[in-house]
Amino acid sequence: MYGIANKLGLDKKDFQGIHDAYEFDPRTEKFTKVAPMNEARWYPTLTRLSDGRVLALSGLDDIGQVVPGKSEIYDSKTRTWTYSGKVRQFPTYPAVFHCPTAPSSTPAPTLATAPTTSAAPRASVGSPPTSSPSCPAWTTQA
Amino acid sequence: METSGTVMLPPAQDEKFMVVGGGGIGESIKSSKKTRIIDLTADSPHFTDGPQLEEGPRYPELSILHDDTLLITGGDQDYRGPSAESILQARIYDAKTGEMRRMAPEVGRNYRSGSILLPDGWVITFGGDSLFADKAKTKPGVFE
Numbered sequence: 001m002y003g004i005a006n007k008l009g010l011d012k013k014d015f016q017g018i019h020d021a022y023e024f025d026p027r028t029e030k031f032t033k034v035a036p037m038n039e040a041r042w043y044p045t046l047t048r049l050s051d052g053r054v055l056a057l058s059g060l061d062d063i064g065q066v067v068p069g070k071s072e073i074y075d076s077k078t079r080t081w082t083y084s085g086k087v088r089q090f091p092t093y094p095a096v097f098h099c100p101t102a103p104s105s106t107p108a109p110t111l112a113t114a115p116t117t118s119a120a121p122r123a124s125v126g127s128p129p130t131s132s133p134s135c136p137a138w139t140t141q142a
Numbered sequence: 143m144e145t146s147g148t149v150m151l152p153p154a155q156d157e158k159f160m161v162v163g164g165g166g167i168g169e170s171i172k173s174s175k176k177t178r179i180i181d182l183t184a185d186s187p188h189f190t191d192g193p194q195l196e197e198g199p200r201y202p203e204l205s206i207l208h209d210d211t212l213l214i215t216g217g218d219q220d221y222r223g224p225s226a227e228s229i230l231q232a233r234i235y236d237a238k239t240g241e242m243r244r245m246a247p248e249v250g251r252n253y254r255s256g257s258i259l260l261p262d263g264w265v266i267t268f269g270g271d272s273l274f275a276d277k278a279k280t281k282p283g284v285f286e
Contacts, residue, residue, distance in 0.1 A: 093145075095147075095148030095161075097148075097150045097159070099157060099182065100154045100155055100157060
């Protein structure tokens with residue numbers, strides 16, 4: 001008997017993000033493929049905005065590097081993704097929340113984040129930023 | 143904050159956030175017993191220490207309950223939950239009083255598991271499995 005297999009182990013693999021996106025219907029329990037994201041993202045952070053659109057941030061791209069700050073928004077009416085137009089690099093797995101008092105219709109929503117530092121090599125981009133409605137610029141909190 | 147959990151504390155209008163646990167970056171045995179709280183409505187928002195946990199959880203599950211308390215379950219003391227470091231503790235944090243109390247259940251959930259409050263008030267926790275805790279599956283096989 002003879003076999004060849006990839007080595008099994010705890011070593012970090014080269015992560016490959018993909019562009020695929022799906023909608024899930026809880027009634028039929030089925031996934032429907034929608035237009036792909038502009039960026040390949042392994043473990044993006046998805047945040048529902050108050051108008052129902054969904055913001056995708058961070059993630060690792062198709063060669064395993066952190067997506068360099070490009071965020072995009074999914075619109076379930078058109079089932080397509082559009083770049084938010086704002087560029088800010090987040091480490092992997094940022095925890096992102098829509099601020100309750102933030103206006104909902106702006107293309108760049110007001111967000112509060114408490115990102116983790118990166119689990120991926122060379123992905124750390126510094127201190128966690130936080131933005132609040134009363135303080136619309138990104139500022140770093142101790 | 144690596145592998146910590148973050149939650150917007152109820153009521154949402156207060157714009158208070160809590161970070162729970164977490165650990166060192168990547169392959170690290172460090173894990174944090176801390177909870178940290180920030181109030182974004184403050185003039186100069188900054189993190190302050192909340193109640194401390196007994197064991198430092200990475201990947202904790204955080205569920206807001208119907209009475210505006212926060213249920214903290216599961217997590218693991220090691221990166222990616224390699225073997226048997228699951229945290230068998232559950233706690234409830236009350237954002238109104240700032241107090242935390244231990245709950246009876248012992249639920250072992252570790253790497254990237256989840257929890258959701260169900261419409262009838264129960265909480266479902268799911269997923270998570272130690273990479274190498276299951277000895278039956280990690281024994282070298284014998285070919286015949």
